[in-house]
Structure formats: structure tokens, C-alpha cells
Amino acid sequence: MSNARIRKIISAIAESLCGLAVLIALVPLVLILFYVVKHGFTSLNWAFFTQMPKPVGEVGGGMANAIVGTLILIAIAALFAVPFGCLCGIHLSEYPASKFSSIVRFAADVLNGVPSIVVGIFAYGLVVLPVRRFSAMAGGFALGVLMIPVVVRTTEELLRLVPPGLREGALALGATRSRAVFSVIVPAALPGILTGILVATARVAGETAPLLFTSFNNRYWTTNIAQPMASLTVQVYTYANSPYEDWIRQAWAGAFLLVIIILVLSIIARVSVRRLERMNRP
Amino acid sequence: MPKLIRAAALIALVGCNQGEAPHSATSSPAAQTVAINGAGATFPNPIYSKWFSDYNKVHPEVRINYQPIGSGGGIKQLISQTVFFGATDGPMTDAQIKSAPGPIMHFPTVLGAVVPAYNLPNNPQLKFSGPLLADIFLGKVKKWNDPAIAKVNPGVALPNLDLTLVHRAEGSGTNYIFCDFLSKVSPEFKQKVGVSTSVSWPGGVGGKGNEGVSGLVKQTPGAIGYVELIYASQNNIPYGAVQNAAGQFVRASLDSVTAAGASATMPADFRVSITNAPGKDAYPISSFTWILLYQNPTDKQRGRILVDFMRWALSDGQKDAAPLGYAPLPKQVIDVEMQALQKIQL
Amino acid sequence: MRRSADDRLFRISTGIFAAMVLALVAGIGFELWRQSSLSIAKFGFRFWTGRVWNPVSGEFGALPFIWGTLYSSLLALFLSTPIALGIAIYISELSPRLLRQPLSYLTELLAAIPSVVYGLWGVFVLTPIVRKLEMAVPEALRRTPFFSGPPLGVGMGMAAIILSIMVVPFTSSVAREILKNVPIAQREAAYALGATRWEAIKVAIGYGKTGIIGAVMLGLGRALGETMAVTMVIGNNPQVSTSLFAPQYTMAAVIANEFTEAADDLYLHALIEIGLLLFIITIFVNIISRFFLWSTKKRLVRA
Numbered sequence: 038m039s040n041a042r043i044r045k046i047i048s049a050i051a052e053s054l055c056g057l058a059v060l061i062a063l064v065p066l067v068l069i070l071f072y073v074v075k076h077g078f079t080s081l082n083w084a085f086f087t088q089m090p091k092p093v094g095e096v097g098g099g100m101a102n103a104i105v106g107t108l109i110l111i112a113i114a115a116l117f118a119v120p121f122g123c124l125c126g127i128h129l130s131e132y133p134a135s136k137f138s139s140i141v142r143f144a145a146d147v148l149n150g151v152p153s154i155v156v157g158i159f160a161y162g163l164v165v166l167p168v169r170r171f172s173a174m175a176g177g178f179a180l181g182v183l184m185i186p187v188v189v190r191t192t193e194e195l196l197r198l199v200p201p202g203l204r205e206g207a208l209a210l211g212a213t214r215s216r217a218v219f220s221v222i223v224p225a226a227l228p229g230i231l232t233g234i235l236v237a238t239a240r241v242a243g244e245t246a247p248l249l250f251t252s253f254n255n256r257y258w259t260t261n262i263a264q265p266m267a268s269l270t271v272q273v274y275t276y277a278n279s280p281y282e283d284w285i286r287q288a289w290a291g292a293f294l295l296v297i298i299i300l301v302l303s304i305i306a307r308v309s310v311r312r313l314e315r316m317n318r319p
Numbered sequence: 320m321p322k323l324i325r326a327a328a329l330i331a332l333v334g335c336n337q338g339e340a341p342h343s344a345t346s347s348p349a350a351q352t353v354a355i356n357g358a359g360a361t362f363p364n365p366i367y368s369k370w371f372s373d374y375n376k377v378h379p380e381v382r383i384n385y386q387p388i389g390s391g392g393g394i395k396q397l398i399s400q401t402v403f404f405g406a407t408d409g410p411m412t413d414a415q416i417k418s419a420p421g422p423i424m425h426f427p428t429v430l431g432a433v434v435p436a437y438n439l440p441n442n443p444q445l446k447f448s449g450p451l452l453a454d455i456f457l458g459k460v461k462k463w464n465d466p467a468i469a470k471v472n473p474g475v476a477l478p479n480l481d482l483t484l485v486h487r488a489e490g491s492g493t494n495y496i497f498c499d500f501l502s503k504v505s506p507e508f509k510q511k512v513g514v515s516t517s518v519s520w521p522g523g524v525g526g527k528g529n530e531g532v533s534g535l536v537k538q539t540p541g542a543i544g545y546v547e548l549i550y551a552s553q554n555n556i557p558y559g560a561v562q563n564a565a566g567q568f569v570r571a572s573l574d575s576v577t578a579a580g581a582s583a584t585m586p587a588d589f590r591v592s593i594t595n596a597p598g599k600d601a602y603p604i605s606s607f608t609w610i611l612l613y614q615n616p617t618d619k620q621r622g623r624i625l626v627d628f629m630r631w632a633l634s635d636g637q638k639d640a641a642p643l644g645y646a647p648l649p650k651q652v653i654d655v656e657m658q659a660l661q662k663i664q665l
Numbered sequence: 666m667r668r669s670a671d672d673r674l675f676r677i678s679t680g681i682f683a684a685m686v687l688a689l690v691a692g693i694g695f696e697l698w699r700q701s702s703l704s705i706a707k708f709g710f711r712f713w714t715g716r717v718w719n720p721v722s723g724e725f726g727a728l729p730f731i732w733g734t735l736y737s738s739l740l741a742l743f744l745s746t747p748i749a750l751g752i753a754i755y756i757s758e759l760s761p762r763l764l765r766q767p768l769s770y771l772t773e774l775l776a777a778i779p780s781v782v783y784g785l786w787g788v789f790v791l792t793p794i795v796r797k798l799e800m801a802v803p804e805a806l807r808r809t810p811f812f813s814g815p816p817l818g819v820g821m822g823m824a825a826i827i828l829s830i831m832v833v834p835f836t837s838s839v840a841r842e843i844l845k846n847v848p849i850a851q852r853e854a855a856y857a858l859g860a861t862r863w864e865a866i867k868v869a870i871g872y873g874k875t876g877i878i879g880a881v882m883l884g885l886g887r888a889l890g891e892t893m894a895v896t897m898v899i900g901n902n903p904q905v906s907t908s909l910f911a912p913q914y915t916m917a918a919v920i921a922n923e924f925t926e927a928a929d930d931l932y933l934h935a936l937i938e939i940g941l942l943l944f945i946i947t948i949f950v951n952i953i954s955r956f957f958l959w960s961t962k963k964r965l966v967r968a
Contacts, residue, residue, distance in 0.1 A: 048863035052759055058751025059768060062837075065830045066775050069786050092368035094553050094643070125686050128679035141683045143955075144690045150951035151693065151944060152890025154917050158924070158940045159693045162700055169400045171356070185686060215675035243779025246892040246917070250924050256368070257354070257382045264354055265384065270781050274893060277785045279530035280537050280554040285789070292782040303777050307770065358925075392926030418929065481815035488901040490720070490926040517720040517926075524819060524912045525901030527922060538792070539817055 070296070077293025080286045090256055090272075096283045100291055102258045103272040106173070107242065109260065110252060110268055113177025114241055118184035119234055125185075126192025126230075127218060133197070142193075149186035156182050157247030165251060173266035176252025180244060184237040191233025195226045195313070232309045239302035243295060245270040269295055351380065355621050358386040359393020359406030360492045361528040362431055362547045363608045366643045367406065370636050374628055381624055387528060391490015391516040397423065397611055403621050405611035409495025409516045410590035422614040424663070425589045426629055426656055427607040429637075430580045430646035432571035433496045434558035434604070436536050436551040437543040439463065443475050445559040446568045449504030449595070449603065452561065455543065456484060456501065457508060458522045463541065471562075478541075484523030485535045485544030490516040493529055496606040497545040500594035545604075548576075549644040563603040564595050575602035576646040583607075585652055589659070605646075615664045622665050629660055694944060701938035703931050712938060718903045718919075720927075725935040727942065729903035733913040734943070737821060737895065738888035740909075741828035746881050748829075749836035750870075753880075756837075757844040758866055769841070776834035784897030787827045792818040792898060795826065799910055814910040817900065822909035824899040828888045836884035839958070843876035844869060846965045873965070879957030886950040890943065892917035916943045 084099045091098030125145070129138050160179035165171055199222050207217035223230070245268075253265035254275065269291050276288035364387040371383040388396075390407035397405035398419045410425060435447055447455075448471055454460050460467055464477040487494045495516045502509035512518050526532035526544070533550040536542045548571045551558045560568040569575045579601040583593045595603045610629065616622035633656055637647040648656075698705075704712065708725060715726015756768050796818030806812045814820075847869045855865040870877065900912020901922060916939045927933035 044861050044864065048861035051863040051866075052755075055751040055755040055759060058748045059755050059772075061748055062752055062772060062775065062830075062833050066771060068790065069778060069782070072786055072790050073782060092372045093365040094549070121682055121685060124679050124682035128676070128683040131679070132676065137680065137683070141687055144687045146955055147948055147951060148686065148690050150886050150890075150947050151690075152892065152917055152947055154890070154892045154920050155693065155697070155940050155944050155947075158700075158920070158937055159696050161924075162696050165401065166399070171401055182689060185689070189686060213671035213675070215671055218675070239777060243777075243781070245779070245781045246921055249921055254386050255384050256371075257384055259354065259382075261354070265356060265386075270779060273785060274781050274897075277781070277788060277897065278527045278534060280533040280550065280556070281530070288785055292779075292785050295779050295782060299777050299779065300774075303773070307773075388925050390926075395926050415929070483815055483817055488922045490923070513721055515721040517923075519717065519719040519721070520902070522904070523902060524817060525914075525922075527901075535819075538788075539796075539819075541815070 073289065073293050073296055076286070076289035077291075077296075080290035081293065085287065085290050089258055094281065098287075100267075100269065100272055100287065100294075102255065103267040103269045103291065104294070105258070105260070106252070106255070106266040107269040109173055109262065109266065110177050110180055110248070111238055111242055113174060113262060114180035114184055115234065115238060117178060117181035118188055118237065121181075122185045122188025122237075123192050123230060126189045127196060127223070129189065129193040130196035131214065131218065145186040145189045148182070149190075152246075153179075153183055153244050154246040157249065157251055160247060160251045170263065171251065171253035171265040173252050173262040173264065176248045176266065176268070177262070179247035179251050180241040183241050183244065183247070184234075187237035187240060188233055191236065192226075192230050195229030195233065196222060198229065198313075199225045228309055229313050232306045232313070235302050235306040235309075239299045239306065242299055242302070243270060245274050353381050353621065353624060355381070355383045355404070355624065356386075356402045357383060357393075357404040357406065357610075358388050358396045358402045359611070360390040360408050360608060361387040361530060362390070362408045362433075362491075362493045362496075363406060363429060363645070364529070365549050365553070366429060366636075366639055366645055369639055369643065370628075370632055373636075373639070374631060377631075378624075381628075383628065389487070389489045389516070389528060390492030390495065393611065394516070395490075397613075403616070403618065404625055406609065407516070407611060408492025408606055408608040409499075410592075410609065411611070419613075423611050424614050424659065425609040425611060426659070427589050427609050427648060427652060428632060429640045429648065430576050430593075430605060430607055431644070432548040432576045432602050432605050433493055433500075433545050434548050434551050434571045435543060435561065436533065436546050436556045436558040438536050438538075438540055438556070439480070440478060440540070441476075442557045443472075443477070444557070445475065446471050446562070447559045448562040449500065453501045453505030453508040455482065456486075456520070456523075457505075457511060458484065480541040483539050483542040484520070485526055485532050485539070485542050486520045486523050487532060488525030488527050491528075492516060492606075492608065493545065493547055494518060496594060496604060499592055499606075500604045503595045547644075552644055561603050563599070563601050564597050565599040565601070567599050569600065569602050571602045571604070573641055573644075573646050575600055576605045577649075578602070579605035580607070580646060580649055580652075585655060589652075589656070607648075612663060614662060619665050622663060626660050626663055626665065630657065633657065694941075697937060697941040697944055701934045701941050704934035704938040707931065708935075712935070713942075716905060720923075720932050723929075723931055725931070727916070727935075727939050729905050730914050730916040730919050730939060731942070732905045733821070733899070733903075734889055734915040734917070734946075736907075736913070737824045737828055737899070737915060738885055740821070740825035741832055741888045742881065742885055744825060744829035745832045745836060745884060749833045749880075749884065750840055750877070752833070752837040753840035753844055754866055754870075757841050758862075758869075769838070772834045772837055774834075775830065776838075780831070780891060780893040781897075783827055783831060783894035787823065787894060787898045788819075791826070792823060795823050810907045811909055813908045814906075816910055817912065819898050819900045820908075820910050820912045821899065821906070824895050824913075824915070825909070827894050827898055828891055831891060831894065832884040832888050835887050836880050839880035839883055840877050843873040843880060843958075843961060843965075846962075847873050848965070873961060875957045876961030876965075879954045879961065882950055882954030882957065886947050886954060889947050889950065890917060892921050896921050916940075 088099035156179050160175050164175035207221040255265045255267045273288045273291040276284040390409050393405035396402040463480045498514045502514050526535040529546050529550045532544045533546045536544040560570040562568050579593050579596040582596045633653050640647040716728045717724050717726050799816030852865045855868040896918035902912040903914045
């Protein structure tokens with residue numbers, strides 16, 4: 038067999054191995070989605086959305102408090118992370134070359150890589166210990182810290198994407214820097230910034246570890262952020278570790294709901310990113 | 320406004336689900352809800368969750384949020400004062416009591432049993448002697464058809480399956496009770512592993528909570544673990560009979576646990592161990608389980624509510640024990656406890 | 666003149682928020698260090714080499730957790746890297762145009778699934794399968810240190826498998842970006858010299874080599890910090906073992922399991938010291954990967 042022939046065969050084999058890799062990666066995805074849908078969808082019922090957990094061993098009950106808890110925690114996290122992250126991102130995009138900005142950018146990248154459980158320890162020391170109470174505030178704070186780097190980076194990237202003509206025009210009309218930024222550039226980049234917030238939210242909606250010793254857990258319905266609060270992720274974890282058939286069934290339902298929420302958030306984010314890319318292409 | 324409507328709807332919903340007519344609250348519906356946070360043992364969680372839920376029906380403005388994170392966790396969170404009360408099946412050590420910001424009192428609530436639960440094909444009924452259990456959990460017995468197990472179980476077909484030990488991954492009172500018993504019957508166990516809520520197990524798999532251990536045993540063929548009786552019986556996990564101090568092989572039951580409890584001489588601070596109790600009917604791995612309260616709580620209102628709850632639990636609540644596999648407290652103990660509750664400074 | 670004062674105010678006020686991000690990172694490191702002082706003082710370097718984790722006797726050694734974290738993450742890298750690279754190559758070079766978006770979206774979906782859902786699925790769906798696979802391992806292999814011990818299903822092997830699934834989308838999406846930015850000229854030169862498609866791809870990979878290493882290290886950083894899915898399938902036993910069947914423990918998992926109940930201060934400080942180590946290791950890996958990615962970006966942009 039000629040050299041060329043062998044090389045062609047090797048090429049074909051290598052290429053099909055790459056295709057195989059894609060298939061291999063798709064197998065767990067399909068399996069996970071299949072089982073989550075199969076066990077979770079069938080376990081969703083009206084009770085799941087409206088009732089509290091029942092005492093141990095009794096069948097039934099639901100995760101109403103956990104669902105609301107997760108929403109509240111995300112809201113607290115966003116309230117904290119969005120202003121911080123956006124203003125930081127604005128600074129980085131307006132003064133991209135300064136030494137300070139590169140250090141901050143580096144810090145944001147570092148923060149992005151910090152394991153969520155370490156952030157949980159930090160939140161415990163800062164928010165739980167001084168007041169001697171587990172609270173939704175502590176959990177929201179931990180999630181907010183996790184959101185910040187994502188918001189910072191996407192805000193910076195998207196502000197930079199805004200055509201320079203817009204800024205120059207504003208400045209030429211005599212606007213101060215802050216005026217130019219807040220009245221012209223940010224509104225132009227707003228859809229992108231909102232997308233970044235969505236992406237960050239999708240990331241923290243699925244977090245469990247930092248909540249274990251910050252927002253803790255709560256059997257009851259509560260909207261009081263100074264009290265421990267149930268969350269979908271912690272509840273799924275608690276139920277998954279148990280031997281009760283009914284709890285495991287509810288864990289699958291909770292997992293299904295989580296996946297749906299995150300899926301919806303990430304679809305919206307992806308679609309709007311593509312729209313923006315198309316819009317900003319010169 | 321919406322919150323009140325929500326709360327009222329919830330109460331009605333819960334009330335309806337239990338098949339009772341919507342009850343009339345003993346206090347006005349607009350009473351401020353008091354949330355009390357507690358944490359601790361998973362051992363009594365089935366009955367505590369029922370108690371707190373029932374108490375909430377009688378006093379709808381009181382919401383006791385109990386999180387079963389393990390006895391070690393209950394003690395720790397109580398000492399850190401991140402929860403108002405704790406629960407444990409391993410009594411606090413003197414060192415732990417000294418490290419607390421104020422004096423803590425132990426109040427027994429029910430009696431329970433820790434059983435050796437296992438997962439074998441055909442669910443054979445097995446017997447274990449104390450020293451055998453100790454050897455198993457020291458990792459000295461590797462297979463189910465080991466002669467040591469066969470000796471105690473003549474005539475039972477034992478498979479050639481590897482033994483998988485399942486223990487607690489976190490600090491647990493169930494751990495304490497089991498190790499307390501094993502240390503009493505095996506000096507080697509006492510020396511190598513010891514007694515505490517958190518021990519260093521030589522090998523095996525760690526599960527979280529009684530739930531986690533029973534879950535692992537249920538899923539793993541050849542597994543053996545130690546769980547509170549209700550977790551094994553509610554989940555149809557077979558558990559063995561254990562040989563007691565009188566030489567009899569006894570299965571955990573209401574009667575055998577009560578027999579163990581009856582033999583106890585209760586000290587003033589209620590910290591007592593009843594494992595390996597004398598008496599031919601006594602189940603050797605029995606224990607009291609305690610709720611921990613500060614003697615001088617800073618929050619007097621919550622202190623009052625909790626004392627009222629304890630009185631309820633020690634009277635009305637005791638009838639819930641038997642159906643859930645726990646033994647109610649002996650009457651003498653309840654009487655002494657009611658007296659002790661008055662020591663809480665409100 | 667009013668304008669420059671406004672501008673300065675703008676710069677300073679936004680700068681304060683930027684500085685707070687910096688403060689956050691420094692704060693985390695400082696808090697971790699401060700809250701582990703008792704353990705650092707008592708054990709010093711013995712902490713990293715001690716094998717015994719015994720809360721009863723107050724003896725704390727973190728070696729089993731360090732081992733578990735490193736071993737599981739490296740195994741995960743070993744399993745995930747070829748697959749992630751294969752995906753990256755396929756999507757950026759080989760796949761038909763129409764499939765590109767859907768395929769890349771599907772791989773990103775893997776990254777969106779929460780850790781606890783991976784754990785749930787791992788415990789109830791994958792573990793019985795893996796247990797059957799472990800029981801089918803031939804006797805000859807069982808005698809090697811990699812497959813010793815009873816086949817439980819849960820253990821280091823399960824953790825490595827789950828971690829690798831979770832890491833694949835991260836590595837592959839960054840690798841894809843790298844490959845996308847390799848200048849066409851490189852590939853065209855290869856074809857001009859008579860290369861097969863695979864050989865042209867190899868040239869592109871070689872060109873973006875440092876970037877791909879950066880992508881792999883990013884995946885490593887992800888694996889090191891993973892908590893929930895791992896603690897549900899790894900067996901939670903602090904032992905140092907090379908066996909894939911053996912239940913072991915990772916740094917993140919022990920913190921998650923034991924944090925709320927570390928009853929005495931030394932215990933808590935020991936756990937936080939493990940958190941400190943995890944923090945330092947992940948920062949380190951992150952910095953190295955960013956360095957690789959940054960130097961690749963410079964090179965690609967210049968060309």
C-alpha cells in the first residue's frame with residue numbers, strides 16, 4: 038500500500054474517532070435528560086408546586102417553599118451582583134489599558150475559578166457567624182459573589198462591542214464621560230448586559246454547596262430573608278440521600294424543574310447573544 | 320395581607336389533607352408567627368418531624384424548623400448559637416458542655432434502637448453476637464460466608480459475597496450509640512475506634528444521615544450498616560438480632576427497647592448510656608435521645624414556647640412513639656423531667 | 666473644567682466598585698487564612714502529609730483528601746480530554762455547516778446541568794451500571810492495585826466518570842475557540858504541501874497547542890472544585906488508594922459533609938484550612954491556564 042493511501046486511511050480513522058467522541062459525549066446527555074424527564078415529569082403534580090414537605094415517612098407533600106426559596110435567593114444574589122458587576126464592568130471598558138484595570142480583570146477571572154464551596158465558607162464567616170443565624174441573605178450573598186465575575190466580564194465585553202462612533206458622537210456633543218456612558222453606551226449595550234445577567238443567573242440557580250451552611254434549609258414557607266430558607270437544590274440533595282421512595286420521586290421532580298429553569302434561561306441567553314452578534318457585525 | 324391569606328390557606332390545606340376539619344386556632348389568626356430553628360440527630364427525625372408538625376397544628380403561630388444534620392451538627396450549631404435548640408443521641412461530652420456559652424440541659428424524649436441492617440439475596444434472618452459485629456466493623460470479616468458469621472447462624476445459607484461496610488459520613492449520635500455498644504463488647508474496638516459522634520472507621524462507605532446509610536444499604540448488595548430501627552422497617556431493609564448481655568439473641572422492638580430503658584438508673588443531668596443493658600429481654604443497642612436546651616436562654620419567648628413544647632411532647636407526644644418504632648419514656652423519667660423543665664430560667 | 670471634575674468622579678466611583686471585586690478575592694483568601702489559624706498553628710506542614718483524619722482524638726491530616734481530589738481530577742482529565750478535543754475538532758473542522766450550531770449547543774447543555782442533578786442521576790442510574798461493570802472485571806485485573814477491593818459501584822471510578830462528563834463541555838468549548846482562531850493560512854499551507862485533512866488538522870492543533878493546554882487546565886480547575894456530584898458518588902471514606910473501586914474522599918466533599926457539625930474550633934479550622942488549600946490550588950491552576958490562553962491569543966492575533 039502506498040504511503041499516500043496509508044495516510045488517507047489514517048485520516049479517515051482519525052476523523053471518525055472525532056465523530057465518535059461527539060456521540061460518546063451525547064450519550065450521557067441523552068441519558069440524563071431522559072431519566073430526569075422520565076422520573077421527574079411524571080412526579081410533577083399540583084401538590085408539588087403548592088405544598089410543603091410532609092413529616093418523615095408520610096407520602097405526599099411538595100416543594101413549594103423550596104421553589105420560592107430558590108427564586109428569592111437568586112433575587113438577592115442579583116440585587117447584590119448586578120450593580121457591583123455592571124459598574125465594575127463599565128470601569129474596565131472605559132479604561133481598558135490602565136494597570137488597575139488589568140489587575141481587576143485578573144481578579145475577576147480568579148474569582149470565577151473559586152470553587153463554590155469555598156465561597157460558601159466565606160459567606161458563613163461574613164454573614165452567618167456575626168449574627169449567629171443561618172439566613173437567606175447569607176445564601177444570596179454567596180450566590181451573588183459567584184455571579185459577579187460573569188456579570189463583570191460580559192458587561193465589559195458588550196460595552197466594548199458598542200461602535201466607537203456612538204461614544205465619539207456623544208462626547209462631541211459635549212457630554213461628560215458619565216453622561217456618555219449612562220445615557221448612550223449602556224442603553225445601546227443593554228440587551229447584551231441583560232444576557233450576561235441571565236447567564237450568571239443560570240449558573241447560580243443550580244448551585245447547592247454554598248447554600249448548605251448559609252441559607253441552610255427550612256421545612257416551612259417563609260419569605261423572611263433573615264431566616265433559613267429552603268431551596269430547590271438543597272432539597273433535591275436532601276431527598277436524594279434518603280431511602281424513602283416518595284422523597285426520591287420528589288427529588289427527580291425537583292431536578293426536572295431545575296433543569297427546565299436553567300434550560301429556559303440559557304436558551305434565552307443564547308438566542309439574544311446570536312442576535313447581538315448579528316446586530317453588531319459591521 | 321397576601322401573606323396572611325397565604326398562611327391561612329396553607330393551614331386549611333394542611334388541615335384538609337390530614338382529613339380533619341379546618342381547626343379553630345387557639346390564638347387569634349393574626350398572631351405573629353414565631354419561627355424557632357433547631358438542628359441535630361437524624362435518629363429521632365421521623366418522630367420529631369411528626370411532633371413539630373402536630374404541634375404546629377395545635378399552635379399555628381409556632382413554626383419549629385428542625386434540620387436533621389446529625390447529632391454532631393446539632394451540638395455544634397447549638398454551641399455557636401446559630402440554632403435555638405439541639406438534638407442528639409450521643410450525650411454532650413464534658414468538654415463540649417464547658418465550651419458552650421451557657422449551661423445546657425439534656426432532656427430525653429424517646430427511646431430508640433440501632434439495628435444492623437443488611438442487603439443479602441433472599442433476605443435471610445441473621446443473628447449477630449456483639450464481638451462478631453465489632454469484628455465486622457473493624458474490617459476483620461471480609462465475606463458473608465465467613466465461618467465467624469456461620470457459627471452464629473447455623474443452617475442459614477450465606478452467599479460468597481464481599482461485605483461492604485456502610486457507616487456515617489458525618490458526626491452522628493447513631494454512630495455514638497453503635498460505637499458505645501461495640502466498645503463495651505470488644506476491647507479491640509474500644510481501643511482502635513473508640514466512642515464518639517465522629518469516629519475514624521477502618522474502611523467502608525460513608526452515607527449522610529440515617530437516610531444516607533439506609534439508602535446505601537438498600538442499593539448495595541452485600542452491604543451492612545447501622546441505622547435507627549424505623550429507617551430499616553419503613554424501608555423494608557432486613558435487620559439482624561443482636562446478642563445481649565444475658566446471652567439472648569434479641570431483635571429490636573418496642574418491648575425489647577423498653578426493657579433496656581427500664582434498667583437505667585437516671586442521673587440528674589439525664590446523660591446515661593443503656594447499651595448492653597442487663598436483663599434477658601433487653602435489646603443491647605438501645606438508647607435515649609435528647610433535646611438540648613440552654614438553661615438560661617437569652618430569648619425568653621422562644622424559651623417559653625420550647626418548654627411548653629417539651630411538656631406536650633412528654634405527655635401527648637409520647638403516644639406517637641410506638642407507631643413509629645420508638646419506645647415511650649418510662650413514667651419515672653417523665654416525672655423527673657417535668658420537674659427539671661422548671662429549672663429553665665424564663 | 667466641570668467636565669473634567671465629572672469625569673474624575675466617574676472614574677473614581679466606578680473604580681471603587683472595581684476595587685471591591687479585588688477586595689472580594691483578597692477578602693476570601695484572608696478570611697480563609699484567618700479562620701484556619703488554629704489548625705495551621707497546631708499542625709504546620711504535618712497537615713498536608715498526615716493520613717489520619719480523626720475528630721475524636723483531634724488528629725487532622727489532609728492527605729487523603731488531597732489525594733482524592735488530585736486523583737479524581739487527573740483521572741477525569743485523562744477520560745475527558747480526548748473526547749473534548751475530538752468534539753472540538755469535529756465541530757470546528759469536520760461537521761457539516763448545519764450541524765455546527767445544534768451540536769455546539771448540545772455540548773453546552775452538558776455544562777448547564779446542575780451538579781446536584783448529575784449526582785442524583787449518578788447515584789440512581791449510573792452506579793448500578795458501573796457496579797455491574799466492576800463485577801465483570803476479570804480476576805486477573807482484580808489483582809492489580811487499580812481494581813482491588815469489592816465492587817461497590819460508588820468509589821473513585823464513579824467520581825472520575827461523572828467528573829469527566831462535567832468537564833468535557835468546558836474544555837471543548839475553549840478548544841473550539843482556539844481552533845477557530847488559528848489562521849486559515851496554516852491549514853492552506855498544509856494542504857498545498859499535499860496533506861490529508863487529518864494532517865492539516867494536526868498542524869492547526871500544533872499551532873494552537875498552548876491554547877489547548879490552557880483549555881485542558883481550565884477543565885482541571887473545574888474538576889478540582891466540584892462538590893455535590895462527587896460527594897454523592899465517591900463513597901466518602903478518607904483513605905489513600907489507587908483502586909478505582911475504593912470509596913475515597915475529596916477536599917470539597919469533606920467540607921460539604923462535615924462543616925455544619927465541626928463541634929470544636931480546631932475541627933472547624935482544620936476544615937477551613939482544607940478550603941484554603943483548595944482555594945490556592947484552583948487559583949494556581951486558573952492562573953496557569955489563563956497564561957497559556959493569553960499567550961496563544963497574542964500569537965493568534967499577531968498572525
